[in-house]
Amino acid sequence: MRYSALSLAWNAATGHRFWKPAWRDAEPKPAYDVVIVGGGGHGLATAFYLAKNHGVRRIAVVEKGWIGNGSVGRNTTIIRSNYLHPANTRFYEFSMKLWEGLEQALNYNVMVSQRSILNVFHSDAQRDAYARRGNAMRIAGVDAELLDTDGVRKRYPFFDFDNARFPIRGGLLQPRGGTVRHDAVAWGYARAASDLGVDIIQNAEVVGIDIQGGRAVAVETTRGRITADRIGISVAGHTSHVAAMAGLVLPIESHVIQAFVTEAVKPLISGVVTFGAGHFYISQSDKGGLVFGGDIDGYGSYAGRGNLPVAEDVAEGGMALMPAIGRLRILRNWGGVVDMTPDGSPFIDLTPVQNLYLNGGWNYGGFKATPAAGWTFAHLLATGQSHELAAAYRLDRHATGRVIDENGQGAQPNLH
């Protein structure tokens, strides 16, 4: 069924007794045209665009747990396209445009809220760097505005502007940045894909990839063997060990990134804000809790939880930016597993194994890319060719020297 004002009113009037499940919990069939490993945001988006844009009919998404259980349900929900490098600017701006029309495309309320994102800067050198990034964005047709101290003060009067170490000199604003309800992204894509005939198969962990004569022909799952003409891996965080089933060794490390939510307060922070002198970013959820995070812990991890030194570091960043939050209690913190790559950029590419394709290496920034990653990965799976917007995200770029190192950190995954 399609959601509409009428269907909401009718179901409210009848006591919400007649809602049906939003999508089919499918049983695995023995064969598909395309099998996508991983029922996260990217996997479900890929399935949706494969069916919608390319007319592929027999598609399965296999998920080891339940959909939305991984990174798509654990991130800090931020969307933005404020990148410097042309390859990233193009890709993430395309993603932003898909976000802007996503609710209409999916007939699902994913609560896209373009409440702006502000990157605060603290020195002349940092102002120069942010002005350069803003100029690069505007040349690429992305909205960007350089604010001085008064411009920032108008939006956030409670910041610590005269902090002795990190005084606030202004900020780079992207008005179209913001947040999206992350779980709804998984559910919305699942519902729309399921309506187009995609089988979403939960509790089916892929335990093997069958390769014959250099071609991937099937996946072995805990719910049986499934053959496929093409197989897409979309399991960011776990890319290394899924790819290892096909004999691949990739330039990826798995790391833990933590996030935090405080008790709910009245509206305080209208947009998304990032601190410039450390790694701290914050927004306020519709329920009122402040949602924030910072650096990755820095050591390899599949644990899905981090340690206290980073929690302390994040809290210090928050206190340096806005001491007003100091008396709020942190209600929850959690960790997620992310793929970190040597240049901090992702891979959407063919692999050395025929019929096996890879979408991964999203570092800690995969959520905002969900629509564009799904769109371009679907294009790759359907046509065997890279989409022009994702053509730079190649697996061999460390050999060719065409790295996309947004932060200029060098080939050390945990520094990005």
Added chain:
Amino acid sequence: MRILCPYCGERDAHEFSIRGEAPMTRPVVIGVPMAEAVAALHDRRNPPGRTREFWYHGAGCRSWLLVDRDLRTHEVFGATLASGAF
């Protein structure tokens, strides 16, 4: 997380910096085909289990260590000096 340093004893991981996964053998990047050199520099086995990593005890004895650690649980099984390990 605490790491048993061969010189300093059990110390908080805060005192250490991680360099990343240690290769099984000393990497060779000169005089080999480009693909092998790139793989030696960038590829990681990154197993969801026990692995060996380089850690530097910067706030202690300043030794480079080889640490045996489980990526699923963060359990540290032990550490040896990296010097002379290859």
